[in-house]
Amino acid sequence: MRDLNYQLKQLCHRNRDGSYATRADRERLLSLCANDLVVWGFQHMGADSLKPKHVAALLDKWKQDGISTGTLKNRMSALRWWTEKIGKDNIIARTNEAYGIAERVFVTNLSKAKVLDADMLARVTDPYTRMSLQLQAAFGLRREESIQIRPGWADCRSFLRLQDSWIKGGKYREVPITTARQRTVLDSAKTLAGNGNLIPTEMRYRDQLNRFRAQCDKAGIHGVHGIRHEYAHRRYAELTGWLCPANGGFTSKRLDAANKTINEAVRLQLSAEMGHFREQVTSIYLGR
Numbered sequence: 142m143r144d145l146n147y148q149l150k151q152l153c154h155r156n157r158d159g160s161y162a163t164r165a166d167r168e169r170l171l172s173l174c175a176n177d178l179v180v181w182g183f184q185h186m187g188a189d190s191l192k193p194k195h196v197a198a199l200l201d202k203w204k205q206d207g208i209s210t211g212t213l214k215n216r217m218s219a220l221r222w223w224t225e226k227i228g229k230d231n232i233i234a235r236t237n238e239a240y241g242i243a244e245r246v247f248v249t250n251l252s253k254a255k256v257l258d259a260d261m262l263a264r265v266t267d268p269y270t271r272m273s274l275q276l277q278a279a280f281g282l283r284r285e286e287s288i289q290i291r292p293g294w295a296d297c298r299s300f301l302r303l304q305d306s307w308i309k310g311g312k313y314r315e316v317p318i319t320t321a322r323q324r325t326v327l328d329s330a331k332t333l334a335g336n337g338n339l340i341p342t343e344m345r346y347r348d349q350l351n352r353f354r355a356q357c358d359k360a361g362i363h364g365v366h367g368i369r370h371e372y373a374h375r376r377y378a379e380l381t382g383w384l385c386p387a388n389g390g391f392t393s394k395r396l397d398a399a400n401k402t403i404n405e406a407v408r409l410q411l412s413a414e415m416g417h418f419r420e421q422v423t424s425i426y427l428g429r
Contacts, residue, residue: 284350292339301327312416316414369426380411381403392428411427
C-alpha cells in the first residue's frame with residue numbers, strides 16, 4: 142500500500158464522523174483520490190502534503206473522465222473533510238461554484254428507476270445480499286435498512302414496521318403490505334433470517350455491507366438506489382391509477398383540479414412510506 146493510501150486510511154480510522162456507511166464511502170473516495178493523484182504524476186505524497194495544485198489536478202482528471210455533477214460533489218466533500226482533518230481547510234474553496242461545478246439538478250422528469258430482474262439476482266451468490274436486494278425492490282428500502290432489518294419483528298401482517306435504529310435520520314416508519322409479491326418476499330426473508338437480521342451470525346454489519354457492495358459489483362448491479370426509484374414509480378401508479386412524470390405520465394401542471402388533489406395526497410403518503418416525510422423530495426423519484 143502506498144504511503145498516501147495508508148495515511149488516509151489511518152486518518153479515516155482516527156476520525157469516525159458519521160454512520161458506518163458514510164465512513165466507508167469516505168474512505169473509499171479518499172483511496173480513489175490517492176490513486177488518481179499517482180496517475181496524475183504526484184509521487185511520494187503524505188496525507189499532510191495536499192496542496193491547491195493537487196485539488197486542481199484531481200478536478201481536471203475527473204472532468205476529463207466525464208464524472209457527473211453529483212459524483213463530483215461527493216468527491217469534493219471527501220476532499221474538504223481531508224483538508225479539515227489536516228488543518229489545511231484554506232487550500233480548498235468553500236463553494237463548488239468556484240471550481241465551475243454546477244448545481245445538481247434533482248428534478249429532471251427522467252427516470253432513474255432500475256428493475257431488479259431474475260438475471261441480476263441469479264448473478265448474486267450470497268443469499269443474504271440477494272434477499273436484501275429483493276426487500277429493496279418489494280418495499281423501497283434503503284440499502285442499510287435492507288441489511289439491518291429483522292423480518293420476523295418487522296412483519297405486522299398488513300404492514301412492515303421499520304425500527305428507528307435501522308433508518309437514516311432515525312425516524313420509525315411503516316410500509317403497507319399490499320401485494321402477494323411483497324408477502325412472498327417477506328416470508329422468504331423471515332425463513333432466512335430466523336429471529337435475527339439479514340447479517341450472518343458470524344459477521345458484523347460492516348462486514349455484510351462490504352460483502353453486499355462486492356456482490357453487487359461482481360454481478361454488475363450498479364446504483365442500487367435505482368431499485369428504490371422503481372418502487373416509488375410502481376407505488377405511485379398503484380395509488381393514483383396513472384404513471385408518474387418520470388415514467389412517462391402527465392406532469393403536475395397538466396392534471397385537472399381533482400387529480401392534482403389526488404397527486405398531492407399520494408406524494409405525501411409515499412414520502413412518509415419511504416422515510417422522507419417531505420413532499421418535495423418525491424420529485425427526485427417521481428419527477429414533477
